[in-house]
Amino acid sequence: MPTLRGNCHCGNIEVAFTTALAPEQLRLRACACSFCRRHGARTTSDPKGHVEIIVHSERELSRHRFGLRTADFLICRRCGVYVGAVIAIGGNWYATLNVNTLDSEQSLGQEAMTVSYEEESASQRVLRRQSHWTPATINVASLPPS
Numbered sequence: 001m002p003t004l005r006g007n008c009h010c011g012n013i014e015v016a017f018t019t020a021l022a023p024e025q026l027r028l029r030a031c032a033c034s035f036c037r038r039h040g041a042r043t044t045s046d047p048k049g050h051v052e053i054i055v056h057s058e059r060e061l062s063r064h065r066f067g068l069r070t071a072d073f074l075i076c077r078r079c080g081v082y083v084g085a086v087i088a089i090g091g092n093w094y095a096t097l098n099v100n101t102l103d104s105e106q107s108l109g110q111e112a113m114t115v116s117y118e119e120e121s122a123s124q125r126v127l128r129r130q131s132h133w134t135p136a137t138i139n140v141a142s143l144p145p146s
Contacts, residue, residue, distance in 0.1 A: 001049070006102035008081035012060045013074060015083060017097055017134070019049035023107040028099060030112035035066060035073065039082040042112040045096045045134040053086070053095065055140045068122045071129065086136060087129050094133035 004023065007014040019026065026044045030036065036043070053074070055061050063072040071087040084097040099108045117125060 004102050004104050006083075006097075006104075008076035008083050008101060009079035010076060010081075012056050012076050012078055013081070013083045014054040014056070015097055015101065016052045016054075017046075017049065017102070018051070019046040019134075021046060021049075023104050024110060026099070026108065026110075028108065028110055028112035029096075029115045032114055032116040033067070033118070035064075035082075039098070040100065041082055041098045042100055042108070043084070043096045044099050044108075045094075045132055047132055047134060049134050051084075051095045051097060051134045051136045053084070053136060053138045055138070058140045061140075068120075068125055070122055070125050086138065087126065087133070089126060089130050093136040093138055094129055095136035096129075096133050 001018050001020050004017045028042045028044050030042055060076060060078045062075040062077050064075055065072060071085045073085045074083045082098055083101050084095050086093055086095045
């Protein structure tokens with residue numbers, strides 16, 4: 001299974017996305033919400049894959065919640081890059097990644113399908129994320145004493 005790697009611009013947030021799909025086979029989404037549109041996000045996930053998210057400085061991580069407040073959108077405070085979103089369900093993490101942060105982004109040239117989730121209830125949104133997002137591990141480095 002190939003592993004696609006990436007990070008925010010400054011390297012504070014890194015990702016390692018393992019998927020059985022070739023990059024050109026991944027389904028890309030362009031969410032119609034104002035947050036994703038303004039960030040130019042193209043996202044993907046693979047429920048049969050795994051993503052490891054490594055945060056080097058938690059102090060430089062912004063976890064933004066909006067709308068139904070069901071997921072944390074991970075943004076680097078230092079460089080402003082939106083890396084992806086995560087949700088904890090039943091003690092397990094699931095993630096969707098902004099493919100624009102991946103090193104192999106150039107091989108992800110397929111068109112992103114525009115999607116809108118505005119009609120979903122909070123419970124519908126959680127169930128969709130659990131079944132469609134990628135199982136994830138989040139590793140946050142310890143902060144040095146100030």
